[in-house]
Each structure stands twice: as C-alpha cells, then as structure tokens.
Amino acid sequence: MTMRLAADRVLVYGSAILLALWVLVPLYLIAIAAFSPQNAIYEYPKRLVPTELSAETMQFFLNSRGVLPSVVNSLIVAAITIVLGLGLGAPAGYALARFRFGGRDAFAVLILATKMFPIAILSIPLAVTFLQLGLYDSLAAVALVHTAMALPFIILVTSGVFVSVSQELEEAAQTLGCSRWTAFLRVALPLALPGLAAAAIFTFVISWNETFAATILTLRTRTLPAQVLTSLDQSPLYFKFAGGLFMVAPAILFIFFMRKYLLNLWGGR
C-alpha cells in the first residue's frame, strides 16, 4: 500500500512538473533571448544557459522608432478602458449581486453571449463608422472596443465581489441612518475594493494584449501590439524577441495579483 502511494505521488508530481515545464520553458527562452547581446541572437547552436546577459537588445527595442509612444498609447487606452469599463460594469455587477428582478436571466444570457462574441472582428465595420464620426485613428476608438470586450468580464467579477460583501452590513448602516448611497460608499465599496482592483487588472490585461482591433482602428496612434504587429515584416529577430518579452512581462505580473479570481472569469457561474 505504501509502495502504491509512493508510486502515485511520483506520478502526480512527475506529470505536474512536466506540464509546468511545458508552460515555463518558452517563457525562459524568450527571456534569455531578449537579454542576450544582439550578436548572440544569430549564434548557432545557442546556449540554453546564457554566458553573457545584456540590456542592449531591450534598449534597441525601446529606442526603436514608435515603440515608446506606442507603450504610452497602450497605457492610455488601458486606463480609459478601466475607467469606462468599471464605470459601466460595476453598477451592473452590483445590481446582479443585490437584486432579484424580472429580466435578470435575460441579462445573464446577454453577458454570456457577449463574453464569447468575437468583438474584435467588429472593428472592421466600426472603423467605417469611426471614420464618419472623426474618431478613427484615435485612442478613444480603441478604448471603446476594448471596453466592449472587457465589459462582460467586469460585470461577472464585480458581481462576484459584491455577492461576497455582506448585504446585512449595508442594511445595518441604513438602519443607523445612512442613505442607500452613503451605505454603499462607506460600507460596501471599501470592502469590495480588492475585488474591484482585480477586475481593473484583468481589464488591463485584455486591453494591453488586444491586437486586431487596435491595428484596424489606428494608423499612426498605434498601441504596442499594433506597433509590433505592423513592423513584423521589416524588423530584425532581436527586435521581435525583445518586443515579445516586453509584452508578456506585465501580463504575468498582473495575473499573479488576480490569481484568486481566475476561476470567476470563465467558470460556470
């Protein structure tokens, strides 16, 4: 029996580690590629443990034409998306968490459908509309589409957050003389802040990564992925590798901060 248990354990940890390597090894490889000197990129065969690390390749990437402005653009788009998305989505999440009302199920279906809907594809007709409205090639246009993509997730996460904040506390505050609004502001909101921050982080990741809509809707005001994608044809390998790592790094960091909420995003409820 103990033999079987030990064998079991080896099997479980062995396969768990193997699967972890499948995820981690490519990340390790792009990291050493991005921090190798430029000539090492063309060295062959490559070493799996680098002998020399250098920030030269990263610097080349960041100093390339259009890259820094595109990073700033990406950050601005993400910020607008977070503000707009939470502004629209958090009240809806609160309503789903606190009220039973007619049409609640229909709304839940709408959220489910939009979560899966390929919204990025719609940036093609939207580009035509934005041209007419004078919004084309603007960060606002990109942020609007990103908000539409993030909104269903924001609503799901915030509704989960408000469900976990006790309704009794809010009601107690109201019996003590708070209005519904001040009870929300002083009691529910502070308790919900960590969850709302997680929703904001996830929104950031969606916006930071989005490539299709950002490329279709802009010409000069590129976001970072749009900038990297449109320069793929004419950029050297080390530019691509540094760009790849630069795009991946913040995302990994952010997913770490919201690991508690990962299951809420895609899970059944």
Next chain:
Amino acid sequence: MSDVAREAGRGRGGREVLPFALLLPSVVFLILLIVIPMVQALLLAVQGDNGDLTTEHFQRMLGDTAFRDALRNTLLLLVLIVPLQIGIALAMALLVHSRFRGHAWFLYIYAIPLAVSDLAAGILWLSVFTERGYLNSILQGLGLIKDPIIYLSYESFGTILGAIVIAESWRATALVLVILVAGLQLIPRDYFEAADLFGASRLRRTIHIVLPLLRPSLQSALIIRTIFAFGTFAAVFALAGRNMPVLAGEAYSWYANNRNAHVAASYALVLLGLAIVMTVVYLRVLGIREAERTR
C-alpha cells in the same frame, strides 16, 4: 428610516427601478458596440457604391485564391488545436483538482498563458522555431541533426502548421483549464468518495464519473475555444508571415493593406457565421439541456 431608504429605490407600483437603472448603461453600450456594427458589417458586405444590393464583394472574396486556403487553414488549425488543448487542459485540471501539496502554485503556473496575447505567443515560439532557434540548437546538441532544419519556410507547410498548432495550444490551453477547474469544483466531493468506497480505480472514476459530470464545462470550453480560434491571426503572422493565410488575417489585410472595407466585412461575416454555426453544432451534439445548466 430603512424603509425610506428602500423606497428611494422604488418607482410607482412598488417595482424596483434601481436595478434597471444600474444595468441600463452597460446594455446600451453593448448594443451600440455590437448590434450596430453587425448591421453595418452586413450593409458593407452587400451594398455597392450607390447603395444598391450587390454580391460583388462576396464574389470578389470567394474568387480570391487566398480565400480557399484561408478557410482550409482556419478549419485545419481548429481541428488540430482544439482536441489537443482539451486533452492537455483536462490533464492539468484533474491534477490540480487532486489537491496535492502545492497544487495552487501549479494552477497559477498553468494559468500564466491566459495573460499572454496571441502575438506574444507567436513571437515566443518564433524563438524556438527559427532556423538558428532553440529547437535546432537542442537537436544539434543531442547530435540528432547535422544542419539546422528550416521549419518556417513556405515550402514546408507541415512544419509551419505544427509550429502554429504548438504556439496556439500553449497559449489557449490555460483558458480551457480555468473553465474545467471551475467545473470540477462544482462536482460534489461525495461523488468521488462514493467511487473510492466501491474501489473504483482512478482511471475508471475519471471516465465514468468525472467526465460525464464535467460535460457542461467541456461544452462551454469547446464553444469558447472554437469561436476564439476563428479570430486567430497574430500568432500566425508572427510565425509564418503571409505564408499561411487564415480568415481573420485575410479580413485584416483586406482592410489594412488593400483598403477595401467591403471585402473585409464579407470576411467578418463569414467568421461570425462560422462562430454561430459551430456553436449550434456543439449544442446539438452535446445536448442542449446541459448548456442551459452551465449558466
């Protein structure tokens, strides 16, 4: 006092207006950003220059040699990637769910690609598959090859396809995993204990108890992954350039390079149509009642 506060949320006739007021902004926003562009896409695809109905744009799309290749490649990638992802994700989910010591860390590691864009995933794997990349370096180091193999040339369709399949499976397996882990958590623990009590082996327990109960989650994972697979294009661009046309990539280049919104919108409609058809197929095949329960 509290009654007063509660009254504030009610309209005439005692029906609450507050929840609807809270929902309204997001509903209006989603309609503006989804329904209107869909109508616009339809109009772009079927209208000529002076507003008359025409099939000219569709014909142009269908007549384009890249269309058939793109359709074939998109479906081929789908058929290869989705089962692979479901398999790997299921293995990861079952492992994590067995709650061995440290399982939470493994779940986090497995979920990392969730935050990686398809463009970045393509570039990541480019560092592996270029001529002087890591794969050739390892093979050469092991003495398995004499000269580096060229994986990503247009002459080697099979290896390009393989590279894209690996890059996309690597990235989007995390999405399937998260759906499956959430699904596993909904299965009451008693079911597992009962199976243990009757001495069911792990394999039999998985096949006869876990998989049937996990069907709703498997179904939503399938649908979501399939729809997302139709949108794949940046990883393909990063690895293969224009050597491997896919539908979303053609939609992109008709708009961005050829400046033809009409043909691009026709491609968009094909993609939307495929997404809807695949959803219906999955729901039919896997049973519609389960789909309702996943909600």
